[in-house]
Amino acid sequence: MKDVLESTSRGLYCVPGDFYIDPCLPVNRAVVTHAHSDHARWGCKRYLAAKPCEQLLRMRMSPDAEFRFLPYGETITIGGVQISFYPAGHILGSAQIRLEYQGLVILITGDYKLGYDSTCDSWQPMRCHHMISESTFGLPIYRWPSQQVVFESINQWWRDCREQGKCCVLYGYAIGKSQRLLAGLDPTIGTIYCHGAVQKGNEAYRRTGIHLPETTYVGSVTGKHDWKGAMVVAVPSVHGTPWLKKFGRYSTAMASGWMAVRGARRRRSVDRGYVLSDHVDWPSLMTAIHECNPETVWLTHGFTATVARYLVEQGRDARVLDLLGRDLGEEDKDEEESSDEDFIDEPIGQGNESPEIEATTS
Amino acid sequence: MIRFAALFDAIDRTTKTNEKLTALVNYFREADHADAAWATYFLCGSKLKQLVPTKLLRAWAAQEADIPPWLFEESYHTVGDLAETLTLTVPPGNLASDESLSTWVEQRLIPLRGMAEAEQHQVVVAIWNETPLEMRLVILKLITGAFRVGVSKSMVTRAVAEYAGVSSDVISHRLMGTWKPTAEFFEKLISKEVQDTISSQPFPFCLAHPVDPALFDPELGPGGIGKISDFAAEWKWDGIRGQVIRRDQQVFVWSRGEELMENRWPEIESAAQLLPDGTVLDGEILASLGENQVLPFAQLQKRIGRKVVSNKLLKEVPVIFQAFDLLQDAGQDIRTLQFSERRRRLENLLSTVNHPNFCVTQLIPGNSWDEWSKVRGQSRAMNAEGLMLKRWNAAYEVGRVRGVWWKWKVSPYTIDAVLIYAQKGHGKRSGLYTDYTFALWDGDRLVPFAKAYSGLDDREIKKIDRFVRQNTKEAFGPVRSVAPALVMELAFEGLQISSRHKSGIATRFPRIVRWRHDKKPEDANTLNELMGLLPDSEPQG
Numbered sequence: 001m002k003d004v005l006e007s008t009s010r011g012l013y014c015v016p017g018d019f020y021i022d023p024c025l026p027v028n029r030a031v032v033t034h035a036h037s038d039h040a041r042w043g044c045k046r047y048l049a050a051k052p053c054e055q056l057l058r059m060r061m062s063p064d065a066e067f068r069f070l071p072y073g074e075t076i077t078i079g080g081v082q083i084s085f086y087p088a089g090h091i092l093g094s095a096q097i098r099l100e101y102q103g104l105v106i107l108i109t110g111d112y113k114l115g116y117d118s119t120c121d122s123w124q125p126m127r128c129h130h131m132i133s134e135s136t137f138g139l140p141i142y143r144w145p146s147q148q149v150v151f152e153s154i155n156q157w158w159r160d161c162r163e164q165g166k167c168c169v170l171y172g173y174a175i176g177k178s179q180r181l182l183a184g185l186d187p188t189i190g191t192i193y194c195h196g197a198v199q200k201g202n203e204a205y206r207r208t209g210i211h212l213p214e215t216t217y218v219g220s221v222t223g224k225h226d227w228k229g230a231m232v233v234a235v236p237s238v239h240g241t242p243w244l245k246k247f248g249r250y251s252t253a254m255a256s257g258w259m260a261v262r263g264a265r266r267r268r269s270v271d272r273g274y275v276l277s278d279h280v281d282w283p284s285l286m287t288a289i290h291e292c293n294p295e296t297v298w299l300t301h302g303f304t305a306t307v308a309r310y311l312v313e314q315g316r317d318a319r320v321l322d323l324l325g326r327d328l329g330e331e332d333k334d335e336e337e338s339s340d341e342d343f344i345d346e347p348i349g350q351g352n353e354s355p356e357i358e359a360t361t362s
Numbered sequence: 363m364i365r366f367a368a369l370f371d372a373i374d375r376t377t378k379t380n381e382k383l384t385a386l387v388n389y390f391r392e393a394d395h396a397d398a399a400w401a402t403y404f405l406c407g408s409k410l411k412q413l414v415p416t417k418l419l420r421a422w423a424a425q426e427a428d429i430p431p432w433l434f435e436e437s438y439h440t441v442g443d444l445a446e447t448l449t450l451t452v453p454p455g456n457l458a459s460d461e462s463l464s465t466w467v468e469q470r471l472i473p474l475r476g477m478a479e480a481e482q483h484q485v486v487v488a489i490w491n492e493t494p495l496e497m498r499l500v501i502l503k504l505i506t507g508a509f510r511v512g513v514s515k516s517m518v519t520r521a522v523a524e525y526a527g528v529s530s531d532v533i534s535h536r537l538m539g540t541w542k543p544t545a546e547f548f549e550k551l552i553s554k555e556v557q558d559t560i561s562s563q564p565f566p567f568c569l570a571h572p573v574d575p576a577l578f579d580p581e582l583g584p585g586g587i588g589k590i591s592d593f594a595a596e597w598k599w600d601g602i603r604g605q606v607i608r609r610d611q612q613v614f615v616w617s618r619g620e621e622l623m624e625n626r627w628p629e630i631e632s633a634a635q636l637l638p639d640g641t642v643l644d645g646e647i648l649a650s651l652g653e654n655q656v657l658p659f660a661q662l663q664k665r666i667g668r669k670v671v672s673n674k675l676l677k678e679v680p681v682i683f684q685a686f687d688l689l690q691d692a693g694q695d696i697r698t699l700q701f702s703e704r705r706r707r708l709e710n711l712l713s714t715v716n717h718p719n720f721c722v723t724q725l726i727p728g729n730s731w732d733e734w735s736k737v738r739g740q741s742r743a744m745n746a747e748g749l750m751l752k753r754w755n756a757a758y759e760v761g762r763v764r765g766v767w768w769k770w771k772v773s774p775y776t777i778d779a780v781l782i783y784a785q786k787g788h789g790k791r792s793g794l795y796t797d798y799t800f801a802l803w804d805g806d807r808l809v810p811f812a813k814a815y816s817g818l819d820d821r822e823i824k825k826i827d828r829f830v831r832q833n834t835k836e837a838f839g840p841v842r843s844v845a846p847a848l849v850m851e852l853a854f855e856g857l858q859i860s861s862r863h864k865s866g867i868a869t870r871f872p873r874i875v876r877w878r879h880d881k882k883p884e885d886a887n888t889l890n891e892l893m894g895l896l897p898d899s900e901p902q903g
Binding site for chain 2: 139140141142143145260261262263264265266267269271272273283303306309310313
């Protein structure tokens, strides 16, 4: 595999194709799995991504860059390397990248999850020689409950809050998680409002043809407003900031895979923690590897060494892929997209960049 | 059980006292008395004796989850809570029935203890199969004996009091000591009628507030608490707080943790036979060779935890009861009397008893706060922790009531040490590296000497967590050794030579005071400097 892919300080580099996959620094040619900012970096000259990723990527990257979008399943050849994208089920437009070079097939999963999500195409298994898989939640303690059950309890919380005359503030990342949450909300309960960054994401989703319930941008509401019984979907970074004051009495909730562990839930100090993740949990990671049935599995992100050791004991060739150039080490991510701008522990409420200002720029 | 699991969840997800209180009161309103009794029992911190060895639980969970044992252990180190790891690793079960809390505890959990291993295995697997996550967590916490949730005994007391319409001081007293969690008990607990005290039952302890020694005023004392004439001063002894009860021709010695310490302090128990019936003393159990010859806490420690005390140990570490308050006198509850009156009666009583194992703690004379401040400076030489300041005209209160008793402790020892190992924490700190081992210099070697967990804020913890991940040198199981770069100021209460510690010295209550960003590892203190802090410091080889 070394002749085809190598780990460099700029990210994973395809030698014969002279391109980078999800580079962490600006490069000439980037092939990206999806639009989250720890995968699609600002400043590259050329981007290649899956077609459904177009709206989100154009929204987030500089308009001066050169873009090319390929429908799922179609192939493009660069330097003798055949590149194609297949749905990863992570967020809208997220893709697994399949590379084929001189008969060798490498699959880079990017971030992915199994199962149905109405806001993006579902993951599908791909046979390959080498599979580079994420293992963010690669421990058997992570077993996601069915999303139907999670949505039901979120809607129940909303109904309870409405009865108590409270406003609901539900945290999700600006693109991906928020829209998945929106699609699961029951709009008959009340009015849905969105933080500016979320609303911007919604528009990109809608332009791509994804159906979402009607949402109102929080910043468009002026003067005295009664927020009782409303649902506000916001980015986690507003938690604990004055941005929330206007909602009066409110209850907060966070939806994330990390919420599976009680300590992480309590540390977050939100009123409710819902276990909803866009990454593979332990059982689906095992299913995915089984179905792709690669000769070698390479693990990145999270519990890489643990998963590799387990797989080796199960008789599979599995190794840790050290992604160079990432500033954070193993298991470091307390957030699903820690380097996304929605990182909760660096509230924007400080300095001159208040969430209000952020909201009005969208 | 669904309702109890829901109560656990409701308490767990909020930090607001009012919400917790409401959840508790609602639970008591809805639960039958047998359930309410068990709920009170567990929420107050009582546990079932170990039902199943945790080693077996771990092995069975790994088996059910179809994972190797090492992977279960890795999961445990990330979760930081055994019951929760046992809950999360095994795929969720389907709720079979909703038996009540008391049925669960009495018919399914307690019988586990007497069972053969194979039978226990069967029952535990059935529990996994029949429980969704929330309920499973609570049940496994009861089984592992680690049932802790964010309520204090005093909050439970308040909730029961509110539900029963009885004052919380009365409920607090009725909850003292050992009791059986039955429907009958709960009915008595919430009864509005006055009840006779059970002879073994201790009174709730009166607790002291710390004063802020930095705010010293020559007129109003430390923390500005008031005029010197309003207060009595005593040594704050470093022993085991206890209550000695003499009722119905029997003697009971209780610890502040409400443990009945039977046969542990024979010198005190036998001397207490001389007390008149209907007497309750509050005081401190101390290792002592006689008047004002109190031994360091480390000596007393040798006797703590010994169920049977050998004659040799009795001679080596004799104990006395240093009484400082009288709560019941001639069968009469005198807690509402002023301290001056209780003290007068205490002196009278013990002078009549006249036994060397019962001393009245001496009052420290003083005409000014400055004078007492000087006396306080000698605390370490007396093997005391500082001074207690008690308001002459105050009643003996229940719990920590502000303004009645103050503790004026001596400043702790401090030293600058280097962080060298880290391990992931528990509870709220699950998954983060929060448990640290610190080292001091011995020549050019760093020798580990203390572990500290507390003292940093969330932001600092996050930074150190990141540092640990980026600077790991080696991993030994869950422990990581890190590059010696961070210097912290540690505080601790006591020091003692120890052959069990690599450094040859043991520290008491070590904790982090602050992160010394201004210091480099080479600026940290040496082991010799730590040795120099020992009370009777002699050069160590």
